[in-house]
Amino acid sequence: MIVQLPALIRVFLDAWLVFFIAMWVIFPAYLANAVAVPLARRIHFRPIDRGTFFLGQRVLGDGKTVGGFLLASVVGIAGGLVQQLVAGPVAFYLANEWTLVYHPLLVPSWHLSTYVAPSVGGVLRALLLPPGAMAGDLLGSFIKRRLGIPRGRSAPVLDQVDFLAGAFLLSLVLLPVQESLLDIDPWYILLIIIITPPIHLAVNKIAYKLRLKDVAS
Numbered sequence: 001m002i003v004q005l006p007a008l009i010r011v012f013l014d015a016w017l018v019f020f021i022a023m024w025v026i027f028p029a030y031l032a033n034a035v036a037v038p039l040a041r042r043i044h045f046r047p048i049d050r051g052t053f054f055l056g057q058r059v060l061g062d063g064k065t066v067g068g069f070l071l072a073s074v075v076g077i078a079g080g081l082v083q084q085l086v087a088g089p090v091a092f093y094l095a096n097e098w099t100l101v102y103h104p105l106l107v108p109s110w111h112l113s114t115y116v117a118p119s120v121g122g123v124l125r126a127l128l129l130p131p132g133a134m135a136g137d138l139l140g141s142f143i144k145r146r147l148g149i150p151r152g153r154s155a156p157v158l159d160q161v162d163f164l165a166g167a168f169l170l171s172l173v174l175l176p177v178q179e180s181l182l183d184i185d186p187w188y189i190l191l192i193i194i195i196t197p198p199i200h201l202a203v204n205k206i207a208y209k210l211r212l213k214d215v216a217s
């Protein structure tokens, strides 16, 4: 039975569903990026650049370690695979309990079966997005050092989107099998790019308050 919901509530439900799918797709990259910081900070890892300099600055700085890279990648991959395990029931719930009761205006039902339900593409992205995100984070630090910004000092926008760029770029190896982030409906990707900086800042502020992080940037 289709419920006739007031227009405002339908707009809200649609927006929520679009947001949910966008977050669902990018989740492994988010997890890797959110975990490196609080976990790796507690362990003394070896800097990737081994203390070397380039053009008068550290190549990457002490904040980029081999252990941090691997730990965050492994946690992101593990989380992404667990996500694939629960993806079946989640997609089933959305396709039956949700979208059968009200018809979303913005989200065609195949988006649920393609982007949310478990899939080979989902598993491949779970394996690639976390290391891609961490590689993007390295590239971000490399650029910061070249701009003369010391380790730990904030670089607005760059700090928030470097991991996204890395995840996006590494996912492009899946272009031949049409499972890269470029193969996801571009509206979700646009939404991810737009809302990542505010989400990142909000999460960092909370992590700072909980003393998981030194700087609230």
Ligand code: CTP
Pocket: 036, 037, 038, 040, 041, 042, 045, 060, 061, 062, 063, 064, 065, 066, 067, 068, 069, 134, 137, 140, 141, 144, 150, 151, 152, 153
């Ligand atoms: N971290 C790590 N290895 C990585 C990435 C992060 O060990 N590859 C840990 C470091 O302890 C780092 C912390 O997570 O200090 C926070 O990460 P991030 O904010 O990316 O590094 P910053 O210290 O701010 O350094 P940068 O200025 O280069 O971004």
Ligand code: MG
Pocket: 152, 153, 154, 159
């Ligand atoms: Mg930082």
